[in-house]
Amino acid sequence: MFHSLGKYVLLLRLSFRRPEKFSVYWAEVMREMVATGIGSLGIISIISIFIGAATTIQVAFQLSSPLVPLSIAGKIARDSTILEFSPTISALVLAGRVGSSIASQIGTMRVTEQIDALEIMGVNAPGYLIAPKIIACITMVPMLVIISIALGMTGGWIACLFGGEVTPADYIMGLRDGFMPLTIRVALVKAFVFGFIIASICAYQGFYTSGGALEVGQSATRGVVYSCVMILFADLVVTRLML
């Protein structure tokens, strides 16, 4: 375990060595941002709307008492969405979508000698392949989480509109009630950390793949599993430290 941790840290250090030519790396960062951000927008939008709607209905169901104002459903749904559902569930979905793609892409490049070809040319392969992916993830995951929060709340509003447990007016009143900007900061810190975890762990798994197609698949699976576990662990740590 310590051997792997050491290799992981050394790989990260190599990844952030001074690039051979900044413009080539910048183009790669932009390409990765589009692949990660725009490419994941669809799935993040769909899950956010459904999770927002389901959360609102469940909160309204559990708090159906004449003693509790209906607007509380909006307030609880808002805080749950901002603090937990949007960052964590988005990150778990992105670990599957983006992480597996990173691990299998780099793993395939390793087993087909494309990484050797980069090294022969004198290119710092970890820097060219991994750093742009990490930069793309730590910038795009927070943006996706912001979109996810907005769509999650919209999903809750739609559930109120068609469900009838809480009126849309009560829901919006709840959303506005006692809002703390700290919750957004916590969500963004989580998203940043999760983005780093997804890109770095999956890239590490891909970079040290050896063998053939079977091992590339195993690396992708390991990358996703380890990322998910580390996301949940980091979720606990960040929550404990910031709240």
Place this chain on the structure above:
Amino acid sequence: MIEIKDIYKTFGDNDVLKGISATFQTGKNNLIIGGSGSGKTTLLKCIVGLHEPTKGQVFFEEENFTDMDFTQRVPIRTQIGMLFQNSALFDSMTVEQNIMFPLNLFTKQSAAEKLDRANFCLERVNLKDKNKLFPSELSGGMKKRVGIARAIAMQPKYLFVDEPNSGLDPKTSIVIDDLINDITNEYQMTTVVVTHDMNSVMGIGDHIIFLHQGQKWWEGSNKDIAHTYNKELNDFVFASKFMQAAKEKL
């Protein structure tokens, strides 16, 4: 000129290379031959720095490559072109982008100059007008030729080729061998080819090293090979009845 001195390479308990020394001359096709598992590809990877030798040194024009760190090796690496066994073209790039990739990173040429160079290299390997194709759209022989075009894009002094004929039909193999030979002579490069293809050995083997069980077992040229009395080399070269018959006629 490339010189290797007393190269050893061990993986765990397995001694793959056991004290190999050789000199690869400029302007010649230097072939490393041997049976499967004899250490040919490992030796090639030790020379280019993809594996670090357990012991021994590699010199490029008297510069000790083995003792250099990554940054110190970059100037030598920009003078190295390599064709891999499976071509190792970048899947996400077109043929043209593959060839321009090292130019983008290591030269200050304008876009037009880089494109001119890519077109020149493609023309040199007889693949004119294939610029916009992706590697997945190419045949095995075409991939090898694009690999050669990418390898010569930076006008290297050293060309390394790993199993250039694997997976190719005999006619295409000869085309690739001729191309390697022509380029070596034209640009006066030091070319090192790892192969077990006897057509390549007899066709372009200016200087041949035969490896057996991780050791240099024989050294000579394609003209000497038919007249050697080295048992292991004879068993390797004249393994087929066809080659045995050919030897008897010599």
